[in-house]
Amino acid sequence: MSATDPILVERRGGVGVVTFNNPARHNAMSLAMWRDAAAAVATFADDDTVRCVVLTGAGNKAFVAGADISKFENERASVEHIEVYNEAVSTYHKTVQGLMKPTIARIDGYCIGGGLAIALxxxxxxxxxxxxxxxxAAKLGIGYAFEGVRRLYDIVGPQFVAEIFYTARQFDAEEARIMGLVNRVVPKAELDDAIWPxxxxxxxxxxxxxxxxxxxxMELAKPQKDWDLEAVNRTVAKCFDSQDYKEGRTAFMEKRKPNFTGQ
Incomplete structure (x- = not known):
């Protein structure tokens, strides 16, 4: 991995980190970045040593500021190119949404358009x-897909979805907190102190x-008719049949920190 790669991947102990690395353009996403980011997340999915994944942007100006418009002439110049691009975007979102590990968005600066979709x-x-x-989207004449609207709707509700899309304006961090768009807001100098611990x-x-x-x-994000509760129940039952369950009880009784192995 090189510092010039569009996506940087690292491991910090049990934490996997994916960095969107296009700071000259506020980490705006190219086709290669969508593809490489999906591949990075998929790698973490198969790595039992990684138990949490943090997504962040290079530099201190932006998380991700949408799509890289400078690439549009080559990457979205025709219907065929647009289909290829959209497929890469869809694959990325499906990969992250399907990851059976916790994910955290570390948002510093601009989180615009596709960047907000990544954070969501x-x-x-x-x-x-x-x-x-x-x-x-409303400033660019773009029609926003139903799934993208629904995901935001599930997080902030209809009134804020309406305001976000109808006005197309920028919202500050405190407004985002009030909407429930972010868990919390911290001073810029304290962002890493909040994220990594x-x-x-x-x-x-x-x-x-x-x-x-x-x-x-993941099931709750689906329509209720599509819930697979039997699969969820199997995942829950697996906990009670694990060595970690025994380790958790033993560590509690011995008043020590547990050593969980995922087994």
Missing amino acids: DCDIRICSEDARFAVP LAERIAGNAPLSIAAVKHSL
């Missing part, structure tokens, strides 16, 4: 006080227990 894929969103959020704390908890909750959250 995550379980937890924490931003700096100078973060800015927007979906500028949280990610490490999650990574230190029982992976099977967290996977059971993640499975429920």
Whole structure:
């Protein structure tokens, strides 16, 4: 991996980190970035040593500021090109949404358009006080797909979806917190102090227990008629038949920190 790669991938103990690396353009997404980011997340899905994944942007100006318009002439110049591009975007979102591990969006600066969609894929969103959020589709004549609207609707509700899309304006961090778009807002200098201890704390908890909750959250994101409760119940039952369940009880009785293995 090179510092010039469009997507940077690293592991910090039990935490996997995906960095959108296009700071000259506020980490705007190209076709290659969508593809490489999906591949990075898929790699973490198969790595049992990674128990939490953090998504972040390079530099301190942006998380992701939408699509890289400078690439449109080559990447979205025809119907065929647009279909290829949209497929890459769809694959990325499906990969993150299907990850059976906790995800955290570390949002510093601009989180616009497709960048907001990336953040919405995550379980937890924490931003700096100078973060800015927007979906500028109405300024560009873009029709926004139902699934994207629905995902935002599930998080902030109809009244804020209407305001976000109808006005196409930028919302500041405090407005995002009030809407429920982010879990919390912290001073810019304290963003890392909020993110990494949280990610490490999650990574230190029982992976099977967290996977059971993640499975429920994934089902709840679907229409009720599509819920697979039997599958969720199997994930829950797996916890009680695990060595981690025994380890958790033993550590509690011995007043020590548990050593969970995911087994």
